Amino acid sequence: MRMPGAGRAAGAVRAVPARPAAVRRRLGALWSWTRRTLRTRRGQRRAVQTLMLGCVLTLLPSTWMHAAAAGRVGDVAGAPKTPVAVVFGAGLWKGEPSPYLAHRLDSAAELYRSGQVEVLLVTGDNSRVEYDEPDAMRRYLTEHGVPDRRIVSDYAGFDTWDSCVRAKKIFGVDRAVLISQGFHIRRAVALCEKAGIDSYGVGVAEPHDATWYFGGVRELLASGKGASDAMLGRDPKFLGEREDGVRKALAGPR
Template sequence: MRMRLPVRGVTGACRSRLRGAAARLRPRLPRTRRGRRLAVQGLMAACVLALAPATWMHTVADARVRTTADVPAQQVAVVFGAGLWDGRPSPYLANRLRAAAELYRGGKVKVVLVTGDNSRVEYDEPDAMRTFLVAHGVPDNRIVSDFAGFDTWDSCVRARKIFGVERAVLVSQGFHIRRAIALCRAAGIDAYGVGVEAVHDATWYYGGTREVFAAGKAALDALFKPDPHFLGPREPGVEKALATAAR
């Protein structure tokens, strides 16, 4: 004859085991919540660090972004290269050059420093920029070429150290002008900027997205101030052009 355990006894044993299991699990819950909290805090810290360079850039540059009409007059305009199409300025670069020519014709600047890439014989941004400016009313002897402006930091450092520019109006598209101002100021130039309008096409979206990542490099350049790819001896081109303008 089989013996049956009382139902009440079985139920009590199960409850006891459940209570024991729950007690063993309780210490783990705080650790789980703490891990999640640390993960959230780590994510927030990473977001702050990622946004810090862009915040610095806007803080330094926002008040110095102007139009061709209200930018303070300076002796020199600096135009940054933006690519060539079949040897001629790309539409984005052409718009920068038109703005620089407008600054010259309006008496806002006396000399235009064009800075771009001439690392290959078949690719010469500064000469293409010069040709465009001359065609739009800027005298050839008021244009100075920097053939080693391989990026924004290089262009700013070379403008200051090689060409002796202390104050300038920078010309670029709106998505790039704040970085240009921040970097040129870090390089020792009292800079204002003209943000040229641009069509919101694929290039515009690419440029805007690129600036998010370029801000980090810009902050490092401003902090550590590395030498440009090519520095070289001092060049008197800007000084001579200004002397010509004073006659």
């Protein structure tokens, strides 16, 4: 159904798309200018300076996050005893946790069984009815021995910053163990620290396959967005009223 005001206004000039020949001419002119510029020593120097500046700006957010997480990342055995563990979503395959997400949940269940954490906060995407990360995570954990009453779900953890801010502002988490893969865990720790959560990250070990390398490259872009969100104090997509699920779970029987 067409929304009111969606039609083209009367008398508006219809945009004429650029013709392929015109586009080719413009690209050719740009390429010729670039070649002429790079033939000169001054042009080459500027190109190198621009490239170096781009590299610095790309790596700066990731460098900040590694520095912020220094001394706060380890494995399951080294995790401090903490009331809450936060498990970040990592995608579903046919409604079930992806292998990477399953490995995060395995580590969370291990932390619970060993008594290092008391409550698991699972945070993920439920923006569509047919896609529900938190419930899939809860189901996996209960099948692996974690009581349902010790699991709390955050259905609006659309990205790492949203999950960290909501853990603090909505669920009242002040200290937490964070669980994710090694290429992501430092960003998670840095952002949760910025959100006001005293954090320790458990980096889940994975084989260095194509997925792992893709995740590492993706982190360069995600780090820039995360750093921007943290510096600007962006509110999550959904915030809402404070929930007492974590408090009730901690107060209940183990």
